[in-house]
Amino acid sequence: MSRRAACFKSLFLVIFGTLGLEYFNNSFNYVSDSTKELISQDLGMPLVGGGAMTQRSVEDAIKIGFRLFDSAEMYGEHHKILGNALKKSGIQRSRFYLISKLKIEHLTEAQHQISVTKRCADSVTNILKDLETDYIDLLLIHWPGKGRSFKNCKGRCKIMKRSEWPERREWLWKAMENEVFRGRVRNLGVSNFNIKHIEHLISHAKIQPLVNQIERHLLWQDTTLERYCRDRGIHLVAYKPLGGKSTIAALQNNMKLLNLNRKYNKTLSQIALRWSTQRGIPVITSSTSRIHLQENFGTNDFIISDEDMAFLDNLPQLGRTNYQGQDDVD
Numbered sequence: 001m002s003r004r005a006a007c008f009k010s011l012f013l014v015i016f017g018t019l020g021l022e023y024f025n026n027s028f029n030y031v032s033d034s035t036k037e038l039i040s041q042d043l044g045m046p047l048v049g050g051g052a053m054t055q056r057s058v059e060d061a062i063k064i065g066f067r068l069f070d071s072a073e074m075y076g077e078h079h080k081i082l083g084n085a086l087k088k089s090g091i092q093r094s095r096f097y098l099i100s101k102l103k104i105e106h107l108t109e110a111q112h113q114i115s116v117t118k119r120c121a122d123s124v125t126n127i128l129k130d131l132e133t134d135y136i137d138l139l140l141i142h143w144p145g146k147g148r149s150f151k152n153c154k155g156r157c158k159i160m161k162r163s164e165w166p167e168r169r170e171w172l173w174k175a176m177e178n179e180v181f182r183g184r185v186r187n188l189g190v191s192n193f194n195i196k197h198i199e200h201l202i203s204h205a206k207i208q209p210l211v212n213q214i215e216r217h218l219l220w221q222d223t224t225l226e227r228y229c230r231d232r233g234i235h236l237v238a239y240k241p242l243g244g245k246s247t248i249a250a251l252q253n254n255m256k257l258l259n260l261n262r263k264y265n266k267t268l269s270q271i272a273l274r275w276s277t278q279r280g281i282p283v284i285t286s287s288t289s290r291i292h293l294q295e296n297f298g299t300n301d302f303i304i305s306d307e308d309m310a311f312l313d314n315l316p317q318l319g320r321t322n323y324q325g326q327d328d329v330d
Contacts, residue, residue, distance in 0.1 A: 038300045040280050043210070043235055045097050045138075047277040048296055051239065051286040052078055058085035060290045064297050070213075070239075070284045071131075072101035072142055073123060079130035086132070093133055099213075099237075099284075100127050101142035101191055102176070107168040108160060113175075116168070120175035124184050139176055139185045140213055144169060144197040145329030165329040166200045177207050189213065189237075192326050195228050200330075202232070213237040216281070218272055219247040219318040239284040241272050244321030256311065264302055273299040275312045 038047040049068030050061045052075045061069075062085060069086075071078045079100065086096060102123055110116040128134060145165035179185040189211030190198065202208055212229050216222060216238035229236055242248050251257060251268055260271055273296060276283045285296045304312070 057288040073103040116171040
């Protein structure tokens with residue numbers, strides 16, 4: 001190759017590489033650090049995060065590049081586990097996006113609004129102490145309520161009337177708004193809420209919910225709820241990206257889907273995660289295996305074609321695998 005040809009080749013690669021990188025960054029908005037983790041342009045939230053995990057798996061996830069972590073009061077000691085791992089990492093708090101969820105007992109055990117306000121304030125204090133931080137990025141109501149069809153329902157939710165739940169959620173939301181005004185919580189949201197739950201809440205709220213965290217996967221896309229939330233500026237965050245045993249089995253038996261695995265040289269889990277994040281919907285994963293954590297994080301280096309996305313959008317729907325009677329309450 002002549003020297004002139006080599007120069008033209010080098011110039012072409014520089015220009016093409018720059019344009020390609022600019023397109024990729026504009027489409028998916030990389031965090032500007034060495035991990036190259038993708039973030040939601042609208043939320044400022046990483047698109048792939050870790051959920052209820054052991055301290056070892058949280059530490060592994062941080063080393064791999066995870067910066068979004070989801071926790072909840074009902075996850076036992078997980079706030080402490082997460083706090084210890086974050087401290088051990090030596091990485092600045094501002095580099096992480098931390099989500100926590102308030103347990104349903106705040107709705108079932110408190111008898112009046114003053115009690116709910118105190119319970120919420122005490123919970124936030126304890127969460128901050130365990131996380132060893134002075135703010136929570138996003139605080140959610142974990143459930144809108146649990147109906148009698150939920151066989152493992154504990155406490156008063158077995159005897160509560162379905163009409164009692166909306167007022168209890170109002171009380172808790174006002175208490176959560178107080179935590180935003182105090183500066184201890186940055187954003188508020190809900191989890192496992194359906195349209196009627198959100199409708200009632202936003203009609204009484206001073207601060208609108210930023211997020212609705214729901215079970216969402218290829219075989220439970222709930223497009224009606226997705227459209228409703230999008231039209232109101234509420235972002236979805238997905239959990240259980242493969243669903244449960246029944247949906248995983250169905251996905252593994254779909255030959256056309258398996259062909260996509262081979263086409264993109266990616267696992268079923270990576271295809272499922274990319275399908276969600278390519279739409280700008282963050283996903284919470286709960287793997288404790290370092291290999292699977294690396295796979296989950298490795299969804300930021302490929303793009304599913306429009307044709308293949310359309311195929312994934314139209315898979316037969318099997319439904320939720322984590323239903324806990326929430327539709328049985330007003």
